[in-house]
Amino acid sequence: MKSQEIRNTFLEFFTSKQHTIVPSAPMVIKDDPTLMFTNAGMNQFKEYFLGNGIPKSNRLTDTQKCLRVSGKHNDLEEVGMDTYHHTMFEMLGNWSFGDYFKKEAIHWAWELLTEVFGVDKDILYVSVFEGAEEDGLGMDQEAYDLWKAIVPEDRIIMGNKKDNFWEMGDQGPCGPCSEIHVDIRSAEEKAKVSGRDLVNADHPQVVEIWNLVFMQFNRKADGSLEKLPAQHVDTGMGFERLCMVLQGQKSNYDTDVFTPLIREIETITNTTYDKDSDPNVTDGKVSVAIRVIADHLRAVSFSIADGQLPSNTGAGYVIRRILRRAIRYGFTFLNTKEPFIYKLVETLSAQMSSAFPELTSQKNLITNVIREEEQSFLRTLDQGLSLLDAVIANTKDQKVSGEKAFELYDTYGFPIDLTALILSEQGYALDEVGFTAELQKQKDRSRAASKVSAGDWNILQANQSEIFVGYDTLTSDVQITRYRKVESQKDGELYQIVFDQTPFYPEGGGQVGDKGYLEAANGDVVYIIDTKKENNLIIHITKNLPNNIETTFKAVVDAKQRARTAANHTATHLLHQALRSILGTHVEQKGSMVHSGNLRFDFSHFAKVTAEELKEVEDFVNARIREGLSLEEQRGISYDQAIKEGAIALFGEKYGDDVRAIRFGESMELCGGTHVQNTSNIWHFKIISEGAVAAGIRRIEAITNDAAKEYFTSQSDAFTEVKKVLKNAKDPVKAISTLQEENTQLKKQIETLLKDKAKNLKSELKLEFQDVDEIKFLAKAVDLDAAGIKDLSFELGGEIEDVVIVLGTEHGGKALLSCYISKTLVEKKELNAGKVVRELGRYIQGGGGGQPFFATAGGKNPEGINEALQHAKQVVFG
Structure with missing residues (x-):
């Protein structure tokens, strides 16, 4: 049975059990501060478990894209080393929200596996929660009795809290679970050891295939459990593992989920995948690398399709880290020195786009982003190799310090495992303890800076739904329904x-x-200092609580800030329309940030936007502003109807069945934000900057309204000052051009004078060399800039054999030292200019480096130049 058929069969089975199929939520989470990525199928339904929302059906089923690479559920370092862990995976699930419970969940799971899919009952084991005394929980007797009626008791295993009590995180919905495990070992292996003894023992052929979670509790901030308002069922079956079982394979990577990618990697890299190879030997490491690349390509591609680009912070940093892990495995074990992973996107798209059409619609973007990230990181690896060579050259005891290795890792992005590998090949050791200590210090600093501790909600009005009225009014009489205290290292105590x-x-x-x-x-x-959304709750952040929280309050929005923000938000819609009209319909919004003071708009485009095109875009938007287009708002329109009417939906956003459509003239988008009533309220639109943020992604920053007025006022004031400086010239532009021409001529004259000065200086310095051990040595303070010093040193070195030249100068209030050593001396005498300037740099309170034959050091103490020059001979010759 092919993977696509397996997925469809699962969904059709639960449709027959009155479940409604829902689409996969985006893998990158945007409205839950407790999670960065969707790491389980239940994430998008969290609000329903907590009673903060109502699902469109009490029975749902889906296949959910998941990513487990950070936090509690982190499988990254295991991926590729074994045959069943993944970063990105599909979780097949069926859900009950206060409807059926353990009986139906257990019976239907068994029916689907054994009767529909035909899995042999004799290779299945089930586990039941044994209880947890610290939580006051006993054994899940109900689940045990239900399983006992289906399977022999010797196939029922008691599971501990770690294995059979499912929790999404430190806080939140949780409950006991029953896992179904499969034993796909050979008969000979089964005769030696019972599968029962290998359950949850990390055996590659005795693996969990389905987890039936009975969501009954909410874990509070103090660790205690409280019962949820209703009992729910949350099941998750690993799609890749199910395919392995049904296709008779011993590895997820041998199923048709991965084999097309693996074959393509083999072809591109001219390598061979051996599924039975030992990962600890050279050939086995090739196969590990191929598994890593096949897995990581999926994770990165789906993340980009969902709107998350690689970056240096947050979710983007995690995606970049995954991709770089794939690149370095290819670099190290497949000998790939050129980008190639991006070529696999075509295969992935052809394979999975029927279930996930975003892979086709976003294919060009995914390809371009991965290719540029590969090029960038391969350059980093080249730079890192040079830096590592310099570190090795300056290491005398055959052991590189953890501090140096961490600098390569943290500052230059050079992978530590690659550092260790290269060092071992060259007979050097790595201070792994020191590196780990440096890494832990960084983690501690980062954790301390971002640490947030949230207390439990204090409920004043239970089951009270929250209504947003902000589209129609900026003031409202409100009552507080719940509150909690939050403490963070950054902001202190908030509510x-x-x-x-x-x-x-x-x-x-x-x-x-x-x-x-x-x-x-x-x-x-x-004062309300910010407003955020957590799942279905609108959360207002304050520095203190009102005195009497159970009374009625008047909530008032800052009208001026709202008006400015609304103007900028509407401008992003008009900007989007302008870009698609002028650059082409390939343009898609890839992110935005709308503040009261300015707006930022990211969009897909393959080239720099020219000045002429930007002018057209500005004119287009301002023409719509002058037209005075009125807001046409459709609330509660069906998603399908809105799309049919021409509304633009953004990839990576989660839309419900009913949406809000915003139209200004020909611009129509699905949007939940606030907007002006008429485009004339925007006043004017002005682009401030345009540039690249990633491969195929451009960014425009712009202003409107009051900010635009202030901008033009400041420009006018600046122009007035310029005219004063130009003595009120009638044609300021011509006057500036004349000044530039005169400046250019003066610079040429100065350059000529400096060259003459350097020429004369060179003649003088030739007479001042000292003979030291058959080497010509000079240490001198000169009146030249950095470029002049370098030119002078190389000219002297080209005319005189076997020289060491140390020069010092003061320039711009800073000290500069340089050291030039003839290359013959570098080789014969093992002299090193970099070591010389590092030693002399302490006299000028600075440091530096460079190549063995030429290096420079800068410092903040010019008064130390003479002392440095006095010690130069001693430093060079000892």
């Missing part, structure tokens, strides 16, 4: 408050959250 209704727009869709205040009847005011 998060939820109302029964709110006019405050929460950060989302690129738009910042509203600010404002709460006013009590007695006039007391509490």
